[in-house]
Amino acid sequence: MTVEATPNGTAYNAIFRSIFMLATRLLGQTNMQLIHQRPTAMTPQYNLLYFSALSVLLCMASAAGPEGEALLRWKSTLLNSSSLSSWSRAKSTCKWDGVDCDAAGHVTHLSLQNSGLNGTLDAFYSTAFWHLAELDLSENNLFGTIPTNISLLLSLTSLCLSNNNFVGAIPCELYGLPRIDWLDLSNNQLTNPDPTKCSHMSIMHLSSLILRGNKLNGTFPSFILNNTFVMLSALVLSDNAFSGSIPKGLGNLTNLKYMDLSWNQFSGVIPMELGKLGSLQTMDLSWNMLSGGLPQSFSAMHRIKKFNVGNNLHLSGNLPFEWFSNWTFVQVLNIANNTFTGSINKAFCQLDIQALHFSNNILSGVLPGCLWNLLSLEYMDLSSNAFVGEVPTSTDTTIPLVSLHLSKNKFTGCFPPVIKNLKSLVYLDLGDNKFSGKIPSWIGRSLPMLSILRLRSNMFHGSIPWEVTQLSYLQLLDLAENNLTGPLPRFGSFTYIKKIPKRKHGWWVIIDGRHRVHMDGIDMFNSSDYSRLEQMDIIWKGRDYTFTFSTSIMLMCGFDLSSNSFSGDIPAELLNIQGLQFLNLSRNNLSGGIPNNIGNLKSAESLDLSWNKLSGPIPSSISHLMFLSTLNVSNNLLSGEIPRGNQIQTLNDPSIYSNNLGLCGPPLSIPCKNDSSSTTALDGAKEQHHELETLWLYYSVIAGTVFGFWLWFGSLFFWKIWRLAFFGCIDAMQQKVMQQLKHT
Template structure:
């Protein structure tokens, strides 16, 4: 079928190998065979499909490597009328790197391994690349040619190492960058804020990044999801995050450039909806298409310290706010401004003080975890909070009381929560009391010790009393 332009066989129960004869259908512009049970190696004859614009082989069981050789070194291949493809056998180069019209390549969730084929950066029309959910390893290579057309790059859940690839420095059109669940290390480069102005989703979760979170991230005005969880970041949460203007919107407008791709190939329209894995409401979810643009910040599982910036409460469009670190201070009193917030996890920190009453304003909240902190006082009540009746979400806060925990007494709660200044003054009074007691004990000890040391009459009298007591005890024991 040499005039066939599109082949869609997705979400069936197809098995076996992908036939090498597919290289004869040279008019193909789109292939979608995702979500089947195909296996074996991807045939190199796919490189003959020079008109291919979209190729989706995801969610199968394809194995093998994508060989890594620059496409400019490839021999010129003429399409023959026969099915003899012996000229391709044993060639150690990537078949995909010859598909110069390719805009969308999805090889995710297979069993592919080997290194990242650097020649993919030479595909000038490539807009979406998804290699996630495989076993690729090594560093993500740079290239002498920087592809500035890539809008969606998914490399998560592999074994990539090295640092943040400098190849992304010139990716001005990049909207989605997901390199989570790898072994990438180093620091987040400061140029990311200036060089990737279109970025809306940035996921670096579960890697080995370290250092502080650069304030330059706040130069990304369109950023809607920032996921830096499970790394080794230190320092404080940048107050400049308040500049995330997309997170301040109470409704999310669909951006002009998204992961939703409509590829017009001749008379055919092929739609591709990008996906995103997010830890949402305590479970991992996959958001697809326009729903991938969930809004939130996840900084959990790092070593961040300091207070939660009160400025974050102005990001009223956030639906996700998660943080498990070494944060101290109190929960921002205006956290109730985040009326769209659906998931709030502040567990395993060192937060103190009362839970702000404004928490009861979070009418969309369906997942809450404030456990393992130093919180005290009465738990606020509200129509939405009453639905969150699991005591464990407040667990290991010895000063908390009220439903769903133990009833409050006059000593365990106060009718009016203290503000920041009052709480700070109370902490100073408590600290002063501790120091006074310690100083009194030390002073009293040295008063008596000094009296005995410097006054001979007192010293003789004291030891005489001790000897008399000892004599009486021994005398009674002999009886």
């Protein structure tokens, strides 16, 4: 007879019936007599058989599931355990969600990642977990301290408690687990372990130590370097508050493949000993305060794939592009936001690189044409440097670039023709250069995936090609501060903004084929996601902001066509675009009225129509813009009462309506007569305009008199001949007058 370790009700009944029938045979009674006997007429033999069967069942149940009982005891302490509904005595422990067992029925793996658990680990430990090898409770809402008795799980090889709310010091005992090779405590609120207890700890078998995103501080943890034979292959200490210098001894961890010390406060130079890490595939030292140049020893790291020293601000020196050619496996290279100098030479073009982030340095020179031969290149940011000349062309039509940033350099020439070959391009930023000529019409046909187009602060002229309206994924259009003319496109087929599917904000890395860890930073392990590298300057609500693509910018949609010479009216079709969050048409020559359908911009947060020649009333539908927080319609020819109600009533700065002689009503100090009659307001405005004209006439007469007076006497002062002639005339007139007086 085969029975489950924790039998259900049917199994109990079958066992009871079998034992009961066997016992009746031994007592010499017929089965049917005892089975059909009424319970009220319980014989001593019946009682004996009943309690014997019950005892057997209780023994079987308690002996079969001590691990299950321990798990149920811990479950009972949780504040929220709805995801553990399968955990009950009615089902075999090995069939519970998140539980794996070996052939003998012992619990070996417990994986409850992202299960909505809320509680502590205080009641988790049990001596029954003798065979537990892997424990994953990541991405829950567990809190409290990590109990030291977790270190008594001597068979544990993998412990992942990341993305919870654990507090307190990291128990040093965890490092002493005899078989542990994977320890992930990232993204909690843990503090430094007691150094006096950790100093003697040996972590010989630990291959991956991940402590990112906690409250660790002080100098580099010395216990990591205590044993030179430590077999670490992954060390992640990012997003803490470590300070001081990076220790030279780190170069002795020769088995390291992944090293992430980013988002700390490490300072000083990068030790040359790190060049001895011959197995290193990923090095991330970004967002620290490191200084000096890159050690020459780095040229020997032949296996490097992802290299990031960006955002240290003080790393400097001539960038040694020539020894980057030794990095035959490099995929991601990030040196952004430092003070590196030099120019990109052709030797660099030998790399099979996927992402280049060189922005905000002092790199100079002309770009080599071979850059377009990097057939794996998907992301390139060379913005905010000192590159000059024209962007080189290429005949290759297989360039896989998704993102291209060339802004804030000194590039010249026409719109780069090579961009026509970038069929996969999503982000294009050519702003703040000296490009000229017309915006090509092929931009709408050749770049079907384009989502961000930033051409501001150049010298482009002509009109916006209508093909731009065919970019169905267009999300941000910034053509401000150029010399563009003509009417605004009608955007007739552009009725809503489709968004490119968002990239994941974090990333997973597979370390040894079994484990994975979630990182909320630049994907230095998975080069197909560059969302944290993306950034762009955008004028948002009248201010210049730098948005990152992994956060706000992926949610932003808007058009900025300001500071050009566009003329004609505002197309009503433009105001029908759903999802538009900002619209800036200021400082143009637009005329006509504000379209009545302006209330269709339901998502608008910022609207700037100032410094045009718009006339007529402000449509009342503008009060339907419930998210509007920035408005400017000043310096136009608008008239009538300013609409009231809803969100627009909170915009009480009079300057946003100023220099419109026909507007009246709050927040302006000009009252509307006859209870907000726009005609009366217009008559009053005309009267005020006449008064202003009279006042200007008086001012002009006075100014002319003063100017003429000083012009006349200034001439006498600076020209001697005029001065002598003038005073000669005065003397002659005086003599004539005196002579006439004598004769009289």
